[in-house]
Amino acid sequence: MYFNKNIFKMFTLSMLVIFNIAGVHVSKTYADELQNGNWSVEKGDTLSDVSLATGISIETIYSLNPKIDPLTLPIGYELILKQSAEELAKEKATKEKQVMIQEPAAQAEAVVAVKSAEAEVVEAPVEVPVEAPVAPEPVTNVIGTFEATYYTAFDGTQIGITANGTDVRNGETLTPEGYRIIAADPAVLPLNTIVQITTGNGESFTAKVCDTGGAIKGQRIDILVGSLSEAMQLGRTQAVITQVN
Missing domain, CATH: 2.40.40.10 (RlpA-like domain)
Incomplete structure (x- = not known):
């Protein structure tokens, strides 16, 4: 039978959240938190265990580590936990600010381009009407x-x-x-x-x-x-x- 891997991951993640809320977890063996604030996975560790030990939600842990398999955490893998939800919000705000800064610059470049194009427009020569020659009056x-x-x-x-x-x-x-x-x-x-x-x-x-x-x-x-x-x-x-x- 064929299973969609992404749907299965989301289902597993949802179940882990439910277990975490209910206080249920697979293993009670916790690894030490690293000095840089991240987490080194040891045998028996689950996302639920890390969440209970650090106070960081499973959703946040998974968003910081989107490539992991929630059911089989590889031993020795360093889970990124240093970036909290607040820091993620700050990072998002910084990116939005950069976009806002870039937009006026892009607009200014567009204005310069338009002015350059206008400067290159060559006006058509004005035709000066040629008067018909007047016959000289008889002397x-x-x-x-x-x-x-x-x-x-x-x-x-x-x-x-x-x-x-x-x-x-x-x-x-x-x-x-x-x-x-x-x-x-x-x-x-x-x-x-x-x-x-x-x-x-x-x-x-x-x-x-x-x-x-x-x-x-x-x-x-x-x-x-x-x-x-x-x-x-x-x-x-x-x-x-x-x-x-």
């Missing part, structure tokens, strides 16, 4: 103030083709590029020159020198309009002209 040079008059290609004196070959027979007053058409003295403003004109009539526009005229000399320009009546209405005015490069 303008003031040419001067001119006398401005108005003319039409439909007054019976014009053929409808300007000096630089622009066709205005369909009533066009603008070049294919969208510039106003003016006549000027080529010695002052050569053909195909692009200029900015601001007139005393409140007009401001970009024009191209497309034409010339027998009466258009020096600081004078003629501005093409769509009809003779419009030319007569606008009459004469002053115009500030700047060259557009």
Whole structure:
């Protein structure tokens, strides 16, 4: 039949406690207590005998000597009795205190580790928005103030083709590029020159020198309009002209 050794030991230990309480023990032969407070087992000694002789409970003796067999104490074996229950409690308290001391240290190490990890975090570079390049404004040079008059290609004196070959027979007053058409003295403003004109009539526009005229000399320009009546209405005015490069 199979027996669990640990259960059997516990059963035997319980029986010894009962015998000890009842004052029953197997042998009345006691060995001498050692000078260091422990007990040297002699023939006939039992845990019950040692307990009665020393006043230490069987449970405490067994807890101090967990490897012994309660029924067969080996002769000459030194039972540890010096550590009393009070000393065991003190030892337990000391161990708990050490654990309490170690825990803050471990926490401090954890904090240091976290701070080190935070220190190692590298912030992502901040992207600086790149502004779109701004087209440079056209450079303008003031040419001067001119006398401005108005003319039409439909007054019976014009053929409808300007000096630089622009066709205005369909009533066009603008070049294919969208510039106003003016006549000027080529010695002052050569053909195909692009200029900015601001007139005393409140007009401001970009024009191209497309034409010339027998009466258009020096600081004078003629501005093409769509009809003779419009030319007569606008009459004469002053115009500030700047060259557009």
